[in-house]
Amino acid sequence: MKRGIRAIASMRFAIAILLLLGIGSAIGTLLPQNEAAAFYLQQYGNTWGTIIYQTGISHVFTTVWFAILAVLLCISLLFCVIFRAGRILQGIQAQGFKAYLALFGSWLLHAGILLTIFFFVLGNATAFEDTVRNVPGTVTKVEGTHLSVAVDDFTMDVRDDGTVDHYTTAARILDDSGVRAEGNIQVNHPLTVDGYQFSQNATGYAVTAYIDKDDEPIGHAPLFLGEYVTADEDGIVLTLLNIYPDYIETAEGPATRSLEMNRPYVLYRVYYNGQDLGVRLQAVHQPVHVGAYRFLFTDPAMSTVLAVRKDAWAKWTGFGAGLLFLGTVLVFFAPQNAQKETEAEE
Amino acid sequence: MHETYIRIENITFTIALLLYLLAMVLYFITIVAKKSLAKPARYAVWLGFFLHTAAIVVRGIGAGRAPLSNQYEFATAFAWGIALFFLLFERKYRFDAMGAFVTPLLFLIMGYASMLSREVRELMPALQSGWLVIHVSMAIIGYGAFAVACGVSLMFLAKSYSQRARDAGLPELEQLDRVSYRAVQFGYLFLTLTIITGAIWAQYAWGRYWAWDPKETWSLVTWIIYTIYLHVRRKNRLTDTGAAWYAVIGFVCVIFTYIGVNTLLPSLHSYV
Numbered sequence: 001m002k003r004g005i006r007a008i009a010s011m012r013f014a015i016a017i018l019l020l021l022g023i024g025s026a027i028g029t030l031l032p033q034n035e036a037a038a039f040y041l042q043q044y045g046n047t048w049g050t051i052i053y054q055t056g057i058s059h060v061f062t063t064v065w066f067a068i069l070a071v072l073l074c075i076s077l078l079f080c081v082i083f084r085a086g087r088i089l090q091g092i093q094a095q096g097f098k099a100y101l102a103l104f105g106s107w108l109l110h111a112g113i114l115l116t117i118f119f120f121v122l123g124n125a126t127a128f129e130d131t132v133r134n135v136p137g138t139v140t141k142v143e144g145t146h147l148s149v150a151v152d153d154f155t156m157d158v159r160d161d162g163t164v165d166h167y168t169t170a171a172r173i174l175d176d177s178g179v180r181a182e183g184n185i186q187v188n189h190p191l192t193v194d195g196y197q198f199s200q201n202a203t204g205y206a207v208t209a210y211i212d213k214d215d216e217p218i219g220h221a222p223l224f225l226g227e228y229v230t231a232d233e234d235g236i237v238l239t240l241l242n243i244y245p246d247y248i249e250t251a252e253g254p255a256t257r258s259l260e261m262n263r264p265y266v267l268y269r270v271y272y273n274g275q276d277l278g279v280r281l282q283a284v285h286q287p288v289h290v291g292a293y294r295f296l297f298t299d300p301a302m303s304t305v306l307a308v309r310k311d312a313w314a315k316w317t318g319f320g321a322g323l324l325f326l327g328t329v330l331v332f333f334a335p336q337n338a339q340k341e342t343e344a345e346e
Numbered sequence: 347m348h349e350t351y352i353r354i355e356n357i358t359f360t361i362a363l364l365l366y367l368l369a370m371v372l373y374f375i376t377i378v379a380k381k382s383l384a385k386p387a388r389y390a391v392w393l394g395f396f397l398h399t400a401a402i403v404v405r406g407i408g409a410g411r412a413p414l415s416n417q418y419e420f421a422t423a424f425a426w427g428i429a430l431f432f433l434l435f436e437r438k439y440r441f442d443a444m445g446a447f448v449t450p451l452l453f454l455i456m457g458y459a460s461m462l463s464r465e466v467r468e469l470m471p472a473l474q475s476g477w478l479v480i481h482v483s484m485a486i487i488g489y490g491a492f493a494v495a496c497g498v499s500l501m502f503l504a505k506s507y508s509q510r511a512r513d514a515g516l517p518e519l520e521q522l523d524r525v526s527y528r529a530v531q532f533g534y535l536f537l538t539l540t541i542i543t544g545a546i547w548a549q550y551a552w553g554r555y556w557a558w559d560p561k562e563t564w565s566l567v568t569w570i571i572y573t574i575y576l577h578v579r580r581k582n583r584l585t586d587t588g589a590a591w592y593a594v595i596g597f598v599c600v601i602f603t604y605i606g607v608n609t610l611l612p613s614l615h616s617y618v
Contacts, residue, residue, distance in 0.1 A: 011581065187474070
């Protein structure tokens with residue numbers, strides 16, 4: 001038992017785990033992550049595709065083996081920190097704090113790494129994460145929280161050269177008691193309420209789809225880019241693929257002259273009674289007939305996508321990182337006398 | 347950017363590049379032909395560094411922002427960091443051969459910068475943050491220190507493996523090890539700061555301080571390699587070449603983090 005603990009606390013063990021974590025992390029960046037099994041089979045063939053998916057190389061950072069490696073590193077660091085603490089305390093009592101500053105820094109560095117990993121894992125395991133899509137003038141409940149987002153306006157400031165200067169969402173964050181926060185959300189300028197951070201994440205388009213059957217309205221719903229609406233128990237399904245605000249036909253296909261909604265056209269896919277009728281292009285406000293159904297796209301608008309995240313442990317991860325940094329400064333730049341003695345003893 | 351600024355930047359950058367090349371050749375002659383040309387080589391680096399600084403400052407003034415936001419700007423700043431650390435270490439430890447191993451890295455990065463587009467572009471929304479300057483400055487200093495550590499570790503390896511290198515009058519292994527270790531210490535400290543400041547910035551920009559983005563992950567891989575270097579060196583100081591190899595591998599990771607990730611892997615950092 002004692003020998004096992006000593007082995008886990010050893011530098012050799014920690015280095016081996018670090019090396020494996022490094023190799024695993026590198027692989028995680030070299031292979032596309034979190035795709036469906038079919039993707040890997042298609043890209044790498046049956047044998048390699050199966051190996052990649054089954055071993056978890058397709059989703060390295062959420063695999064059991066990656067988690068086990070992180071836990072082993074934490075255990076190793078924990079033993080290392082505990083064992084060293086007693087020795088350093090004894091040394092400080094005998095020779096004073098200054099002589100042991102570098103060794104204390106080394107201890108702090110290891111404790112900092114331990115806390116950073118621990119709170120990172122804890123934070124990710126317990127974090128709330130969602131995205132909210134809105135068009136101006138709408139209110140959307142953030143599911144799983146007590147908050148809603150009201151978007152009053154969304155603007156995209158474009159420079160003369162066509163590049164984007166700012167995406168700005170004028171938003172109010174609401175709960176049962178009323179408005180909790182109000183302001184412009186931009187990239188680098190989030191809005192935070194009760195630990196929930198609302199960040200400008202993306203932009204897109206949306207329309208409202210009206211669907212009739214036998215000339216009777218059967219529903220209408222906002223339709224965001226990449227999403228679908230369905231009605232009459234999937235009798236009709238519409239997927240929004242793109243919107244051309246200022247539509248123009250070119251040799252390469254449909255395009256837009258500007259971002260102004262001068263001549264909006266909708267690119268969509270339609271399924272009728274389970275049958276894929278293909279991709280179609282349609283001007284807004286012009287009805288389309290498919291069998292007994294009639295549908296119509298209205299109110300084309302830019303939509304804003306806000307990322308909502310709450311990580312109750314982020315500050316503690318920051319605390320761990322702070323200790324890590326402070327420890328690094330001390331271990332490298334404080335007097336090394338005691339450290340050399342301890343190394344010699346080791 | 348105004349035409350005058352572009353012209354001044356181009357001239358100062360090009361002369362700096364040529365001076366670094368000249369320094370590299372002079373340092374080579376110094377160790378290969380054993381002719382003492384280290385002094386003019388050192389002057390060439392100093393002058394190159396001065397003009398290089400001027401090129402960066404002029405670009406910053408012309409662009410109206412810190413010139414740290416695209417591949418070219420980071421490459422030239424990276425080379426500037428290498429030159430800075432080389433001059434500091436060369437001044438402190440005073441051995442001429444260091445130049446023969448570090449100036450090629452400096453020239454390589456500078457040469458890479460010279461092949462990139464120098465067009466000044468406005469900042470995209472994610473880069474419009476005060477954290478840009480802090481985060482990238484930390485990276486430049488850290489990477490510069492790692493380049494020096496790599497050059498000195500290459501000397502260590504050359505001296506360990508080659509009789510010819512031993513005959514060339516390279517410094518003692520102990521001194522090389524000490525200099526490399528000091529450079530890695532600086533680099534490690536600033537790489538740690540780079541990762542921490544990047545995480546804080548990511549929290550503001552994207553609401554998530556760590557997302558396993560390739561750039562983040564490769565910074566972590568680099569940090570892991572240098573962590574291993576520090577431990578291996580502590581255990582086996584001068585008895586084998588392990589630590590020196592880790593210092594070289596670490597710098598390969600630095601280069602991959604900077605160039606490889608941007609060109610080969612899809613990343614949120616594709617603009618840097």
